[in-house]
Amino acid sequence: xxxxxxxxxxxxxxxxxxxxxxxxxxxxxxxxxxxxxxxxxxxxxxxxxxxxxxxxxxxxxxxxxxxxxxxxxxxxxxxxxxxxxxx
Numbered sequence: 001x002x003x004x005x006x007x008x009x010x011x012x013x014x015x016x017x018x019x020x021x022x023x024x025x026x027x028x029x030x031x032x033x034x035x036x037x038x039x040x041x042x043x044x045x046x047x048x049x050x051x052x053x054x055x056x057x058x059x060x061x062x063x064x065x066x067x068x069x070x071x072x073x074x075x076x077x078x079x080x081x082x083x084x085x086x087x
Contacts, residue, residue: 020026022033074080
């Protein structure tokens with residue numbers, strides 16, 4: 001069998017196993033990802049002053065600054081040859 005084809009098959013199989021594990025399909029075998037575990041209740045007990053956390057309402061954003069005025073065209077005395085051709 002060709003080596004690249006063999007490696008592709010191994011990688012596809014590994015991806016299928018990983019997908020099955022992340023979706024909880026291997027839970028019957030005891031392989032459960034952390035998301036399906038106990039939801040880490042120890043983190044709730046280790047919180048320091050959770051009552052001090054306040055969620056503030058959204059405030060209105062400051063208005064956008066006014067757009068800048070366009071630059072004035074150069075006077076004929078200041079015009080370069082390129083500016084003169086553009087007119």
